[in-house]
Amino acid sequence: MPGDARDVLITGIGLVSCLGEGLDAHWNGLSAAKPIVDETSFAPYVVHPIAPINFDLQIPKKGDQRQMEPWQRIGCYAAGLALDDAGIKGNNEILSRVDMLVAAGGGERDTAVDGKILTDLRTAENPKRLLNERLLSDLRPTLSLAQLANLLAGNISIVFNVIGSSRTFMGEELAGVDALRIAARRIAAGQSEIGFVGGAYNGQRWDILLQLAFGREALKAPYQPVWARGAGHAGIAAGSLGAFLVIESRAHAEARGARVYAKLTHIDAARCRRDVDSLEAAISRMLGDVKPRLASGELAVLSSASGAAHATQAERTALGSLEGIPVRATGSVLGHGVEAQFPLNVGLAALAISRGGLWPALDPTGFELPWSGTLKQALVTGIGVWRGEGLALVEPA
C-alpha cells in the first residue's frame, strides 16, 4: 500500500440501528430508501426504533446486560460488532493498547419511578422528607451506574477487555466529532497506534424527549424526511442507534494485515455563537477549507442533518455551494442519534468508499440528487442541533 505510515485508516465498523445490525443490513436498508418509524409509542413524537437484537451475541453474560441501560447495551453491541469486524476481538495484546474514545450523553432514568414520586409529592405533608425516603427506597443502584456518561466505555472495557485507555467526551453531536478528531490526531502525531471511537443513543426514552422538549426540538407526527421538515413542522426524530469505528495508523494496520475500508483524510470541528454569528457562514468556512481537495463527479456528502429547523436549513444552504454533488441525509432513514450520528456517518462513508457506490435519495424536495458512478470521496457533515460544526473527509486508503 502506498501512503504515509501515520495515515489514519478505518479498519473496523460496527453499526446497529432501526435498519438492523452490521454493514449489509445498513447498506440494504439505505438502498431500500424506506424509513422505519414509530409514530405511536411515544406519541405525538416520532422515533426510529432499534431493530430487534439478540444482545447475547455480543454481551454473553446476562449479569453484564442487567448492569446496563438500553443506550449502553446498544453501544456495547455496536462496539462488539466493530471489534469483530476489525478482527481484534479477543486479541488481548492489541486490546491492551487500544485507545478508546466514547461520545456519550447521560444515563437513563426510571421514568415510572419518577412519575410515581412526583405524583406522591403533590399530596405529601412533608414533600422534602418524602423525596429523600422515596429515592432511598426506589432508586436501583444499577441505575446509578447507568447514569454516568463514562459507563458505556466502562462496560465496553469489562465486556471486551478494551483497556489501553478510556476517555468519554460528553455532549451532543460535537462529542462524536471531537472523539474522532482527537483519536485521529493522536494517531497522526504518533501518540496512539489504534483507536476505538463511537457512541450510542437510545431515542426511545421519555427522559430524552423531555430534554428535547425544552428546546421544542422533538419532531411530532407525521414523519417527514429531514429536508422536507419545514417551518412549523421541524425537529428531530430521535433514532436508537450505536456506531463504533476501529481506526489505526497505516503502519499498525499493515503490520497486522488488517482489512482497510478507507482513509480519514480530514476532520475538523468548530463552533459559532448562533445567536450572533451566521451558522451558514460557519459551515461554508469549513467547506471552503476542504474544497480545493474535492473532485466533482466522484464526491458525495453524507449529511448528519437532524431535521432541527435552523441547523438543517443553514446546512442545506451552505451545501448548495457544492453544485451537482449528491447529498444523503441518513437521519431521514434511521433517525438522529446525536452523539453517535457522526461516527455512524463516518462508518457509512467508509463503507460507501469501499464499495465505490451510494444509495438512492430519500427526499421529496429534490435537494438530494440522484447519482450513479464510482464514489471516491465522501464528505461527512456533523452540524449540532444547538451548537457545533463538524466535517470529515473519507477517501480510498
Added chain:
Amino acid sequence: MSKNVQDHKGRPVVAVTGIGIVTSLGIGKEDNWKKLTGGVSGIHEITRFPTEGLRTRVAGTIDFIPAEPVCAPALSEEFALLAAEEAIAESGVGSKGDFPGPLFVAVPPVEVEWPQRIELASASNAETIGYDDLIRMAETERFAPYYERFLYRGTTERLADKLGTRGSPIALSTACASGASAIQLGVEAIQRGETDVALSIGTDGSVNTEALIRFALLSALSTQNDPPSAASKPFSKNRDGFVMAEGAATLVLENLDHARARGAKILGVIAGCGEMADSFHRTRSSPDGKPIIGCIRNALADAGITPEDVDYINAHGTGTPENDKMEAKGVTTVLGERATRVPISSNKSMIGHTLSAAGAIEAAFSLLTIQHQRIPPTINYQVPDPEIPLDVVPNTARDAKVRYAISNSFGFGGQNVCLVLSGEPH
C-alpha cells in the same frame, strides 16, 4: 530556543503558568493552600437540601458562591469561571474573555434535577404525573431556558463563550478521573504542536439530593457525621467511605519555550501522564491491582523517570475501604521497598472528594507542594491501618524536598489516570 524545552521523547515540555482553585475551603489558591497546609477541613453539615432520613448528612458543598438555578450545571459553571479567571490572570495569557487556546473541561454528569421536575409537575394540572405531563409543560415558553442549561455540553459551551477559548471545547467525563483527563488532553494538544497554550478545568457542583443518595446506595459514603470535619479519614483503619464535595481548579498549560519567551513565571511542568483502564468491575478495582500499577508505571515511563525519582504521592485517597487498600497496594508494588519512606497524603481528608474536579484540584495542589516544598497532611489520621504501612503525612503538614510528585485519579467505570508533576527544568 532556551534550555530543556523538550522532554526525553523530544516533545515540547508542557509548563503550567496559571493556577486557579476553588474548594469548600475558599476561593483562590493562596487561601486554599494556607488552609490545606494548616490542616483545615472544609466539610460541614449539608444545608443546601434537607437530609432528614439520610445516613450521610455532611459534605464539602460550596455555599458561598451563588448560582441560579441551584443545579449541578450552574454551580459547576460558576466554580469553573472563578478558577479560570484566577489562572488566566496569573498566567498573563490572552486577556479577559479572550484565551488563545483550546478548552478541556471535566464536568459532572448532567440531567434535569428534582427541583426542575417538581416545577414542571406543579405547572401541570394532572393528578397523576407522567413524563408526558412533564414534556407538555417543558414545551411552554416558561421553561425554554432549561434547554441549554441541561444539554450535556451546555456548561462547557458557556465557559467557552465567557472565556473566549478557541475551537471546539471538550467536556470530559471519566468519572473521578475527569479532572486529570482534562489536563492530559491539554498536554497532548501542546505536545502535538497544535497550540502553545491550553486551558484545562475540572469542576463539580453536583452535591444534590439524588447524587448523594445514589452514592449512598453504592455504600460509598462516610456516615460518620459528627463532627463533620472528621468524616473523611483516608488511610485510617476506621475509614468508612468518601465525603462528597465541590470545587474547581484550572491550569493554564503552556509550551515551556513559549512561556519563557514571553517571560512568564513557570509554576511547574506536567512531566508525564499515564492511563490504563480496568476491565474487572464497574465500581471495584481489579484485585490484582494491575490497572493501577500499570497506570502509574505508564506515567513514570511517559515522564522518563523511575520509581526512585518519586518524592511525593498526592493520593486519590478517597477514604473508602476499597480505594485506599488498592491504592496502597499499587503504590507499594511500584515503589518497592521505598514505598514506606515516600510520603503519600490525601487532600480529600480536608476538601472531601470533589469528583469530576478532583484530578484537576489535586494536580494544582501537587504543583503548589513542589513550589512551596511543603506537603499538605492527611488529617483525621488517628487510627492507623496496619494493612497500609505508608507515611501518610499524618495530621500535620511537613517541609520536604519534592522534585517529582505523582497525582493519582481513579474512577468508576475502570478509569485510572496518573500525572507526574515537577518544577521547572533548568
